[in-house]
Amino acid sequence: MVSFCQNSTEKTNITSYRSNVNNVLSWINSNSAAGTVSNQTVVHSSNHDDDVYGYYDCRGDITGSFCQFCLTTAVNDITQRCPNGVTAMIWYDICIVGYANQYFPGKVTLTPSWNLTGSKSVKDSTDLGKAVNYMRYLIGKVTTKANNHWAMGEFNWSDNEKSYAWVQCSRDISKDGCRQCLETMLDKVPKCCGTKVKWAVVSPSCGMEIDNNKFYQLQTGSSSPLPNRET
Known part of the structure; x- marks a missing residue:
């Protein structure tokens, strides 16, 4: 929190x-x-x-x-x-x-932003690239699919251990605003979180998270599991 x-x-x-x-x-x-x-x-x-x-x-x-x-x-x-x-x-x-005290609906709000990390580090230097590329894949999903403001799925680290990822935007901002927000949060990852297997970066208008434990649930009527994407 x-x-x-x-x-x-x-x-x-x-x-x-x-x-x-x-x-x-x-x-x-x-x-x-x-x-x-x-x-x-x-x-x-x-x-x-x-x-x-x-x-x-x-x-x-x-x-x-x-x-x-x-x-x-x-x-x-x-x-x-x-x-x-x-x-x-x-x-x-x-x-x-x-x-x-100011009108904000529909506006992309990037600050304040927060980042949280776990203690466990990635095992391979290429894993940061895998995480970033998979997040870009999810950003593409959430910003091109109509009536969809969130996406989640899983990918493999270099040692084939699974990791689970989530991105979401505020429901009142445009697709372009959603992409702007998520890409801004993703740009923070290499400096704040890239060496960890668990991290989250969030702002008022969007957020993203990666964890080696499955933290989300797929319910009836929600999106289907996203395909594993090798990077």
Whole structure:
């Protein structure tokens, strides 16, 4: 789990803004409880100075009670971690929640970004290239297939050990915006994560992850398993 909180004394002292933040977070809880896995809203103030925009999204393979539980946990945590935030977001492995005082739907948001890595290192120097190439393959899938904002699949390291990969974009951005976001995250990998067999790089608009343990599930109605692609 990673989080971001931006404070401002100008906003945090305004009762109407804090009230609107609370209304957005309450809306996320109630909307997700109805079974919606991704949505966005705005709570307006009379002069629009204290408008709050909120959003949430679950990983593409996560639905139902798992999605709702993650979002409920995220709302509780974002309240505790960022009690006076003007802009805040929190990312878990299977969901993201955020709010801001500026309009963002449809915009590609690349910052803040986070990277997480495991402790185990790859065994061969060519494995970074294998991971990057497979991620490019998934980026191609998710940015060319209509009505698809996520993709996942598996590939083999140089020692034939399997690795599992996932990419996803926010559902409100264009295919071009999705590609821009994912390629920007992928460009960070060689410096932050390329020597590890487990890593994730995420931003508000997109994310990607690789793990030697299968962390996703393929459900009825979701995408078929992507083919193993040798690089």
